[in-house]
Amino acid sequence: METPLLNGEVIEDYAPVRSWKEMKSMFWTETVKIWKIAGPLVFNILCQYGTNSITSIFVGHLGDIQLSSVTISLAVIGTFSFGFMLGMGSALETLCGQAFGAGQVHMLGVYMQRSWIILWVSCIILLPIYIFATPILKLLGQEDEIADLAGQFTLLIIPQLFSLAINFPTQKFLQAQSKVSVIAWIGFVALIIHIVLLYLFVYAFDWGTTGAAIAFDITSWEISIAQVIYVTGWCKEGWHGFSWSAFHDIWAFVRLSVASAVMLCLEVWYMMSIIILTGHLDNAVIAVGSLSICMNLNGWEAMLFIGINAAISVRVSNELGLGRPKAAKYSVYVTVFQSLLIGLFFMVVILITKDYFAVIFTSSKDLQIAVAKLAFLLGITMVLNSVQPVISGVAVGGGWQALVAYINIGSYYIFGLPLGYLLGYKAKLGVKGLWSGMICGTALQTLLLLIVLYRTNWSKEVEQTTERMQRWGGQAIDSAKNEDNN
Template sequence: MGSNTGETPSAGNGIIQDESFKHRIWNESKKIWVVAGPAILTRCSTSGANAITQAFIGHIGTTELAAFALIVTVLMRFATGLLLGMSSGLETLCGQAYGARQYHMLGIFLQRSWLILALSSILLLPFFVFATPIFKVLGQEESISDMAGTLSLWFIPVMYSYITSFSCQMFLQAQSKNKIISYLAAFSLCIHVLLSWLLTVEYRFGIAGVAISNILAYWIPNIGQLAFIFSGRCKETWKGFSMLAFKDLWPVIKLSVSAGAMLCLEVWYNSVLILLTGRFKNSEVEIDALSICLNISGWEIMVAFGFLAAASVRISNELGSGDPKAAKFSIAVIVITSFSIGILLFIVCIFLREQLGYIFTKSPEVAAEVAHLSPLLAFSMLMNSVQPVLSGVAIGAGWQSSVVFVNIGSYYLIGIPFGAILGYVFNLHVMGVWIGMLIGTLIQTIILITLTCKTDWDKQVSIAKTRVNKWLAEATE
């Protein structure tokens, strides 16, 4: 009798604990997908806009396609890395302030971000205006460089769209109000498909037609996001324009610069891959094939970036609210979820490698090269399902300055030199360069995993509280 009464509660407690654990996973998954779902749709729509542009340009000519590849993977990655990185400083501040229930600070942070990103965009202008001589100095073929110079001017409005796009996304994501962003992105993508077909196929405007459609695809969501914020849908966090946005900008600039350096080093990594490839013989075919692979990888990275956003929001919110255990639990759930999706995409990429190239080009040579590179593409997608999530953890906790050094070491001191040696010395060409760069990504991922596992999260809560209180005090002075 006594034995039975002793066993029953034990079994019951085990069931209750198991149900409680499942309930925690379910609740955390819902919180993650509230942010990650719309973020994935938004980023896939953005990546889709590039894919649509690439598909139409690819059917105009191989030189145009190679020039587009240079613009997107070098200039636009350069601009994206800088502006997205600098806006991730806003992601840290907004997420932790929202978790600490200091809602009014989000609107002030947003306005400060606009000022900083606008100044940064002015500094980026010369790279677009003088794209042709820049690419020639970097060793790219003359015909491709000339065409890239023409295309780059059409991408200046796209670059300026990032000021509003990135900052508003960070602002809304911190509040888990980013569904509107995905709706607007999906709408603009449909418009982009229709306009690209009309302007290039029906009316034969060529490059200009695709470029105009591309510009509209980036600006339509921006107008919608601003209308959403200004219309009173963010009453607690948007109190109108304030002169506080001009106050104490230097600390925000320092955080934005460190955040920008962190993501720049990651985003520019693939740009180096394109530049190294441009020096090989028959580079036009290899650049075309590599750009297609990177475009496909970009779709998967957009999914991982959705989880990056979720990781950043969840970690910053929990640290701001003072719950280190919830932050650690969220990290585990996000990493496992994203990695599972990565495994699925890895399998799909391996089985469909012969057909992937023909989505973007009519050239059998380019398609064959894409099939040849597909195993590396599959492994890239697998690693990219984890690495961006860990970067999101770093952003949420405000570790951008530390991760800068991790990125420099793993990417630029190991990955690129190894890639250059394998590509040029061992004559493995694109595959050698890519293998070397995968090694750098693997090392960076291992370091971030170690850093995350060994972090004192109670201490991170104290740091987050100090940061929020500091900004609050400065805003009320």
């Protein structure tokens, strides 16, 4: 990553691309920059995804009830809170990235502390969902035995919820400065330790699902504490100790955080809803089973693009903060193009192996046939999900969360979900109809976001970034810093 605008140093923007040679040079430069950030982030996200998966694997050997209960707890309650907390933390991604690019590195620590406060309060707001997980799961139609054990497990992982209030802001703080390799190493070491803890607590000490919950909590706090230690010990430019400045303009920060949370939650919960709707179809066992296999594969691809999402957010916010509109625009175009190619590659692989890949998950011939029939829809979903997260990352980097939230509501919940319901239930197309309707919602959202990108005035975005930095990182905060020092 380039040195930000510090001590009067000015970094020139790209010249207009007018030839094939200039385009190749720009394309390669941006490719190196984006993957230098995206590579470690993707690896870290895969490690985090692996933490959940390995927890389920260890618990699965205890029995079917234990596996179902822990899976339900992590997939329903855990995913709900994870999406909300990740969204609330994404406001920091916008502001830290833009502040770093603008040379206001001293503000990163203040923003991080402000986000810690907001996310800690968010955890308290989410707490009733954890406390009353059992009745909530029963209300959603889960069997009593599964809901009771899932509720007990959910209560035990409350400490993991509060670890996210430290984890996400600290991670965004490091991402904004492209200090992503340390995030990857912490995630990898935590995954290894998590496996050891699971073996000790679940098998050696025979603590069962209680042991799995304790291991989950310890691993989550290991990651958070390790990141904080690195920030306070090795990030002297961005961290200047605790400051009362974190409480300044906190409501404006909350508004941006809520907009981010709504934007991301609407995306995360949209695809979750298809599982709930499918569970009420005729022959629900085959429908849910085949869809779950497809969603599992789609989830692994999603981890890749969540990493790219974070990387393009860092690139855009840094370049806007640096006052380089062309660099921001070119980084978006290059990343969208590459992501589309990756999505097309995955679609081709799925279509070629549509009669075989389900064997990895099941020996049931009926399920394998059902999965093969859904492969085409899975391929289309993978293409759309390759572009859509990248554009969402651009939205976070540019601070457009509120606009994207409105687009998501209209595309997903006013258009896509009702259309899926009509096709699945009224037209009696079953899971194909449900999924097709929801794909249409995603396609509409992607199209609208592409139009927004096409019409974006990047020079104006730079002006808005400058105004935001002056409002939240300028003289008001500087004076507050002086008060802290006196």
